Amino acid sequence: MITFWGMVNRVINDADILLLVLDSRMAQETRNLEIENKVKASGKPLIYVLNKCDLVDKHVVEQYKRTIPNSIFISATKHLGTVKLREKIQIAASRLKLDSNVKVGVLGYPNVGKSSLINSLKGRSATKTSSISGYTKGIQKVRTSGIILLDTPGVIPYLEKDQLKHNIIGTIDHNKEKDPDIVAMKLMTAFPGIIEQYYNVYVTDDLEKTLENIALKRKMIIKGSKPDIERVSKMILKDWQSGDITSKKY
Template structure:
């Protein structure tokens, strides 16, 4: 973790503008107050980029933007369809105010929030590798975005006290192959979707949820997916893995 701290501080010092990329589904959970304090301490401009905005409702997005815009300029991005990328490019140019050389833009954030996808969206070309597997970016890479913008792409930054596997599963920091309690993580996902967008869950798995408990909903999904063991019982681990994967690749919206 010490190496991450050194890397982050080095990027902040080198960059003219910083992007803090966060997940639209978990705006507060994917902000990093330690990084923000360091940016402010070094008096560097930064932009909050809300990525994966296609996975949440417009109402939720507007509430998030209203709140975060008080901290820094805030831009919505959907790297899936490249919406918001032109606005982000303009905001970078406005924030840097540098005329005589390329603008160095540091990108920081959790694993799997989509930093590399944001860069590819702004450049309009596949310049840096992406993957749904968290931690795909292994080292610092410079990416030429044209029009005097040079990105510094970095590996994901995890808060140094983050040990909660359930949060890591929800945020996509760990995929299903690296989680120990698949059922526990899946129950957290179901609980969140039932609270914020029950219709999405019902539509994807073709089920109807009435007064069932979160655990009963997991079993209902397993039955509908035909994940049945020899004795006729639902294979809960296989069902949980399916739910985690569907959540992390964006098939479930809130």
């Protein structure tokens, strides 16, 4: 059986141009140096695609534009920036003197929106997407006017051992998360006030209390009218991973 990394290597080999898809809410955290180095070694052009830009403020976009080279912001599901992305691909292709049937490999962490991006470029649903990460299992070829897109399963860097980071990014199915409360509290620390605002509860320093407040508000109760912390934490992770909770300040 070919491993996920085997597929990544194959796509880097087969493609003419590579896209590294990042989550705009955590662009630096979703970069993958191992992939970036492999692409660099191949000498092929790499475009950083910061997806889910609908979930961040404009100033975040501007800041990343300055710090991440050859980057472009898009929202695959809201169809923002996809025309520009197509243009960028075409410019890179014409530099390579490849005007038609240029092969574009789409790489990145699980759940960052690789399949959604392909569907957005295609203009209709050609590859399946899911709020549950690890959804795409094999390489899929999608053809759209002059471009052949190669969808890949998301990969986590080999060297990345920070489990909490994985969960925050959405690389673990929220249902399978063993300590959802810890991850939910870590999210609240990383994005102060955002979760509280979404569920309309007070911001306090006591994050456990905040989880309890959200549980009570959502009527998630266990025996003895106690707040159901596990359930509420899983709900928060689900709402975060699906992009319902944004990191925008309203």
